[in-house]
Amino acid sequence: MGSGTWSSATYSAVSGAKIRAGATFDYSARATGAHEKLDPKQLNAAGQNIRESRDSDEHPASTPIIVGFDETGSMGGIPRTVLTKLKTLFSLLVDKGYATDPQIAVAAYGDAANGERAPLQISQFESDNRIDENLDLIFLEGMGGGNNGETSNLLLYYAATHVSTDAFDKRGRKGHLIIIGDERQVPLTDEMIRTYVGDGQPLLEDISFEGIARAVTEKWEVWILLIDNAAARMQHSQAFYTDLFGPDHVLVVEDPDTIAETIAALIGYTEGRDADAIADDLTETAGKEVAVRVGRALSRVGDGRGPTALR
Incomplete structure (x- = not known):
């Protein structure tokens, strides 16, 4: 998993054309559930429902x-924003060397407590423009609401129990798991895990908020990118x-x-990229105002030190 190399030119020719034509998330417009490539219950040739990042x-x-x-209604047009800014994200990660041999899985979560058809979707890890294709296959159900929360913890559970990476298994290096959302979590149940992941019984003894957080942070640096809106504040x-992640x-x-710029800068900074270089890159690609906003978002990283060059 993760062969090939992402190309800005290919993105501009294919995904860029879709964006200009208003044809992004074409699958979502005609789908009734998760695409098989993103369905966490689908088994591979070895009979496993896993995602792998391999050297x-x-x-x-x-x-x-x-x-x-989060692809629920409270997030509005955020998923489409992610797609349109993908070129910026990968240009910084790959072209500027913010991460070594990055392999990316795209995922979406909703509200498994609200009777959704696809409250968890996750692709395989890719290094090339199949990332764009996977993002375009996400089913934007747009439900949620009414119970003061979503189930991002279902994605965290999956990452803790159904994702295998050479980075961790061979080198003891955690990957980056980025959650973009606005709402807090609602509790998972055995039935949710059985229905949407396919596990007859949970693979973790403790599926409380704290139990899943402890399990996932053994293998992943979990970053919460919290959208500042009314739902988040309420x-x-x-x-x-x-309380869960610090x-x-x-x-x-x-x-x-x-x-996109926040994700790239976050990964670059935590992977050891010089903060001044990141600030220069963001100013060049997106402008000084964006660089300053990203700097404010990152101000708490590293026990509050953050990349001061961005502020």
Whole structure:
């Protein structure tokens, strides 16, 4: 998993054309459920429902990254924003060297407690323009609401129990798991896991908020990109996620249009990229104002130190 190399030119020719034609998320417009490539219950040739990030001769030191976002109604046009800014994200990750051999799985989550058809979708890890294709296959169900929360914890459970990476297994290096959302979590049940992941019984003894958070952070650096909107403020989502992952892993995003730059800068900074170089790159690609907004979002990273060059 993860062969090939992402190309800005291919993105511009294929995904860019779709964006200009208003044809993004074409699958979602005609679908009634998760695409088989993103269905977490689908088994591979070995009879396993797993996602894998593997090293190869082409990518010998893979960096696994999961980008997951809330696709419920409260998020509005955020998923489409992610797609339109994908070129910026990968140009920074790949062309600027923010991450070594990045391999990316795209994911979407909803509300498994609300009777949704596809409250969890996750692709395989890819290194090339199949990432764009996978994002375009996400089913934007757009439901949720009424119970003060969503089930991002279902994605975290899956990452803890059904994702295997050479980065961790061979080198002891955690991957980056990025959650883009606004609402806090609602509790998972055995039935939700059975219905939407396919596990007869949970593979974790403790599926409470805290139990899943402990399990997933053994293998992943979990970053919460919290959209600053009415739902987040009403539910005190920042405090909820801070209790689970710590203040330096919860980033408040003022402007959804800066999500791609925020993700790239976050990964670059935590992977050891110089903060001044990141600031220069963001100013060049998106302008000084975006660089400053990203800097404010990252201000709590590293126990509050953050990349001060961006602020």
